[in-house]
Amino acid sequence: MKLTERQTDALAELINIAFARTGAALSELTGHRVLLSPPEVAVYRTEELRPALAKFVPGDIASIHQVFGGPVAGDALLLLNYAGAVQLTDLLTDEEQPSVFLDESAREVLTEVGNILLNACLGMFGNLLNVHVTFSVPRLHLETLDELIDSTTSDKTEMHYALVVYTAFQVRDSSVKGFLVIVLSVGSLDRLIQEVDAWEAQQGK
């Protein structure tokens, strides 16, 4: 499935609204100005996900994973490379000395950050589709890209697509790159695109 340029733009705009909320929430929480750079959106088939992300994350990945259910269901993930994850928690918790590894407290912070971002995006989709979305408890994993993709809950028999949103957290003159990946069944993605089209048409009026 290919998105048109208009659809991609509309989706990016919608996600940007969720990002603005996330940035505001993180700013309030940490006392620092936190911005999320404008999203760049692309859609891949799940098989294509590996090569698409491999360049960005060669080593271990820190992922915050939430499964969502309801009329639209799938997996939502925030991906950071390991060094980025360490740097982001240091920036958000005012750590003076750069940390070497992610301790339990740092993992919790990442989980909370991912939770805020994923909730904002999925909540926005839920509102758009006017459906109630339920969430699992967010979990943080440290694993390779392959292990991560294999761990998504999607039914392997059905065709699945991944909505990949590239962004960067900008905190205190530093920038930490991250990816938001939402894996949806073809049916769920179809519904989402229809609603995005409708929303886009409404905005044009």
Next chain:
Amino acid sequence: MTPSPKETLLNAAVLHWMHELAAQGIVTTDSELNIVGWNNWMEEQTGKHAHEVIGKNLLELFPELTERRLDRHYKWALEGQVRVLSQALHEYLLSMPVVSGEHVYPQMQQAVRISPLSRDGRVIGTLTIIEDVTERVAREAELQAQVEARTRLLASEKLARSEAERANRLKDEFLATISHELRNPLNAILGWAHMLRTGKLNEANTDRAVETIYRNAQSQTQLVSDLLDVSRIISGKLRLDVRTVDLIYIVNAAIDSIRPAADAKGIQLQTMLDPAVGPISGDADRLQQIVWNLLTNAVKFTPKEGKIQIKVQRVDSHVEIVVSDSGVGISKEFLPYVFDRFRQADASTTRIHGGLGLGLSIVRQLVDLHGGSVSVESEGEGKGATFTITLPFVGVINNQKEAESVSPAHGDEAVTFDGLPSLQGIKVLVVDDEADTRELISEVLKECGSEVILSRSVAEALEALEQHRPDILISDLGMPDEDGYSLISKIRSLPPERGGQIPAAALTAYARAEDRMRVLRSGFQFHLPKPVDSAELVTVVASLAGRAYKS
């Protein structure tokens, strides 16, 4: 629909675990946030019993949740979201005391999950799980501190290593400088001595040869003296011979001794010595060395026709000696290192200015020993430099006579036999293993009319004592086999008629107070520092023999 027996059993198990066994706080509310469940853990940690809280509204019971804007998480939970509250960003959800341990945290540190409870796609309440992470957070902070300490240690080790390498390099440079500086005068000495031995020099050139040899030997003596001072300072063996001294006298003596060098370069010496300074406490020789070092330095680094100003003044409770010159100045980069050992601004082999770079380091150490301080100012290269020495003014009993009596001797005066006492009829036994020293002393003493007996060792000396019955003994201390201390103790154990009470003087290299004491305790009446000053030698011999100066 009635639950199956299995469901009933599982429900009972869950409820039992939740209320009785769970090691976390578990709070259940309905969709209005009225408290429905409050487990044992919550009772224990908050001191609030379930019957006190059940049925009450969570946000009303804990207004701090709204104050801290945490009520939003319950609103989102009621919309179906699961919320995570990390300790690092929130510290805690509900204020509870820390249970145990020596933590700096005033509150129990908590990690929290707030989840919606749903039935048939509708949220009917919330479930809050609170975990006590105080111990864990403290442990992590400790670990982090250890990592930081290790990083710092690594950095400081690295710094120490590079500092050691730098010191080593400085020492290498210093050794190169030392051999260069010591060899320079030696070349002149050997060269001119060689020409003297050929006997082909005319009178004018012979004078020049002797003059050059003398001057170079003097300068080498100074180098060796500096080196010995440094080694004494390093080993902490330098002791001050503190008495009441006249600073103005000392400064004048130092000025006199560098005046020839200054005159040779056409440098103008300007003195402003406040006579009101009066006597201070200090080591006269060392104070003169301090001033002499500063002045020599100033002369060395001031170009021809330059100007050097020496000021001595009393400021409050201390005395200031200020030496300023119109010389090459000191760059800002080098200024902090001026007083470091072995440091010279220009360490290249082609450098213009000689010397070991020890003078100023010795100055600082000596000033420190006097309880004073030394500082330097320079506007930069080519703009001259000003050294300021501050010495404490210790209220001394005004005894001008004593002050004068310990003013240092003029070491640089030309040798003259005028006005020296006659040694006519005095028999002197000279003991030294070095032929040159023996010959020199012998020549000087004979010049003044004394009879001289020479011995090369302790055994020879004891024999000569028996045989010639000398009036005076002059003995070197450092000799192979038996030394001068051994000689004097053997002599002093002899009866008076066999020479046991012969007046004796020891020849000592660089004798300072502590050496002098040992010399005197061992039975000598006097010590003569090497290299031997002719006038001093004659005076000492005369004094030992009870002869007075010729008036």
